[in-house]
Amino acid sequence: MKDLTFTTLIAVFEEIFGRGLFWAMVVAAVAITGAYLYVLVRDRSMSMRKFLLAQLSMPFGAIAAVLFVQLVTNSGFSDIGGPIDLIVLLGVATLGAVGIAVLVYTLQSLIRSRSQ
DSSP states (O other): OOSOOHHHHHHHHHHHHOHHHHHHHHHHHHHHHHHHHHHHHHHSSOOHHHHHHHHHTHHHHHHHHHHHHHHHTTOOGGGOOSHHHHHHHHHHHHHHHHHHHHHHHHHHHHHSOTTO
């Protein structure tokens, strides 16, 4: 594996998560991002109250993402072997935190009326 290409990354992620789960996560991410962009265009501004509640959910998203990856990859915290493992774990936590914040903000905006 001399070259790191986009197709190589897709193959690695399919191997880690399984083909069905990986593509389900991609579809979910695209759908949530589309809904978030729809909400931003529809409302023409961000609600700071909704944004604060979304930020408060970020630690839960980070923890859930790390536990999900640990469960799916059939590994544990005792398997962390070096700095790159820690960097990947922190990256997963960051993506989980941002993802849950976007999801919470989007759901709040779609469920609640624009007047709040």
